[in-house]
Amino acid sequence: MADARKDNDVKTNAEDYLRMYRQMVRIRTFEDNANQLYLSAKMPGLTHMYSGEEAVAVGICEALTDDDRITSTHRGHGHCVAKGAAFKEMFCELLGKEEGYCRGKGGSMHIADQSHGNLGANAIVGGSMGIATGSALRAKLLGSDDVTVCFFGDGATAQGLMYEVMNMAALWKLPVIYACENNGYSEYTRTDEIAAGSITARAEAFGIEAHQVDGQDVLAVNALTRRLVERARKGEGPFFMELMTYRYHGHHVGDINREYYRSKEEEKDWKENRDPIIRFRAWLVAEGIASEAEIEAMNAAITEDAAQAVAHAEAAPYPDASEVDMHVYAD
């Protein structure tokens, strides 16, 4: 974090730092509650936890405005919260309730919140790369200065679509940033077993400037993203970021016995020594930006907020049966 702190581009406003912290804790808290909803059989289906990767979504989305767009993934709750979504509508969506962001039709893997520029999570690995790049093409064609960030995992680098759209983005200098969250695992398989060569070199082959950054350091992620967003707005894009991070849970909430592909020692090491929230909290206290007591109060408020949202979602009505064939076609 020392490097990021020295960076002149980093926001120097304490309020911004506290918001980043709060957003990371909100993501972790959201996921802890979602996991409980699954374990207590209150949530239909499965979900994919973002816990451990919070600094990536928050570092990036804090560098964006509501006009900037993102596309998200099946592991998308973090992106959604970081881009400005509210707990209540998110939990309602997870439970398939009418008040959800998608009126219960999308669920965990398809939450979209276009009012904050979130074009939606995508349950096809790498499936949103065309959408993100097309959003950037639209910005260029219509003379808008917004930037689109395409979130995807290391597993998605194995999809051919990525190479097709990076080629076009580079040819046409589109304002898109490809944000590869490398959490070390492609579902149940180690990334080094599915990806030959370097990840960043894939983008560099198209002449796209690529950066690797510590995805557990929210300030480093934010500083890099702010620089790249500013340049992308000026027509210097596209860019590529590889964010080195880690998912604390399995591929999804039901992937519990996973020692056949990942050791408990490795998980313990990341959680205890590289946790993005613990690290940033310590920095906030050391810098005198917040006291331990203030941070505890912030955490407690978020916990309470989540509990209320969960209770609301549990009590909320399901969509009426008449909605089943609604929204197939737009008027």
Place this chain on the structure above:
Amino acid sequence: MREITLSQAVNEAIAEEMRRDPTVFLMGEDVAEAGTPFKVLSGLVEEFGTQRVIDTPISEPGFVGMAVGAAMTGARPIVDLMFGDFLYLVMDQLCNQAAKQHYMSGGKLTVPMVLRTNLGATRRSAAQHSQSLQALVAHIPGLKVAMPSSAYEAKGLMKTAIRDNNPVVIFEDKLMYQDKAPVPEEEYLIPFGEAHIKRAGRDITLIATSSMVQVAEKAAGLLAGEGIEAEVIDPRTIVPLDEASLIASVRKTSRAIVIDEGHQSYGVTAEIAARLNEKAFYHLDAPVLRMGAMDVPVPFSPALEDLTVPTPERVVAQARRLCAGELIHAA
């Protein structure tokens, strides 16, 4: 009234809509200076420039995906898929992404895009450049499917497609690009879901799509010589389908043949025949017949290829049998 070719009709429709709406743009392989291999789009790049008539690399999933993203964020892309056979390459982007965004988002996101492509065998282009794949996309809720049968329909349906707020796939028969038909100078649109009675008759209904309308009309002419008055109906769009007009015709004639150039099994003809059986059963004097392409990959040799598609003579033969009551107890 003036007569223009189907190719000119498509070109005019796109040019008019691009003049009317600055968010409309065109992308695909060799659409700009080349104006596509069929020269349908010639001249558009000269008027609208390379910003709005965009030559892409040979990356069908990539540019169709980008069209989805551009459409989701405020543009109205028309993507050109050089051959209908390439639909297999873009199925994820079309069927998982474009078709489902509106529904998955509970009606928040829309994808106003047009994918124009073609169908039609007997061009001696063999199995990968001759298919008629409209049934594949008609099967997917969220997509609309238009099948113009002449220059008149090609223009009116294209203009409607461009203004529609949903993904629309338009299939043009590539053997009809030079066919002329009367097309008004003044602007007109053809609403989706309105079948057109091409020829009135009382003895048998021939429901036909795209170039099969010509086949049906020729067959009707031959049948008239035998004293059989055939009614020819063109649904014009198969999604939405003007079921009411088809049923009304069959209730009147009590016999029907459905003709479409897609493979017969599990095809457009099967769907329409099933609906007639469900909704006009007690008005039928004979089973509804399907006439599609043979269930074989399209062969190259003219001697073989010509056997695979419906022809006026084959339609006449089947109609004659139906009207003579020969097929009432057919196995």
